Amino acid sequence: MILEREIWFKRMGLSYVPCHWKGFAVMGSVILPALAAMFLGQLVLDRLGYGSVDWLAFPAFFIPALIFLLGVAKRHN
Template sequence: MVRREIWFHKVLWSYIPCHWNGSAVMAAVIFPTVLAILAGQAALDAVGYASADWLPFPVFFIPALLFLLGVAKRHS
């Protein structure tokens, strides 16, 4: 049986990175997600849907959050 590396420690109800791989995975997901949210809001504003600028947040944030929670649970 293969043991997975420990990248995160569970503290109460969240996960804290304790290895550089955990921080690297978080950065590799968070930075593109934030850029996608900002670009989506800018694109909606440019085409005249400024009232829908909230839409890119759940579209990009929720999948990124679920992915990071899965990685953290697997490597904790």
């Protein structure tokens, strides 16, 4: 049995846009925990006295989430 890839995302310009409920579900399941981790990381760094580097939590969690989502979107395009 040959499994075909489902189309979850459509390519528009230089980006991918979800066009299936599974595309929205994948985005939500990655974006919401990444946002929570960013906010929690900034809060922890601020409470530990490292307020000047609280920006570090953003790239630490955003870049892996972005790379993962781009991989999923490219695979299900």
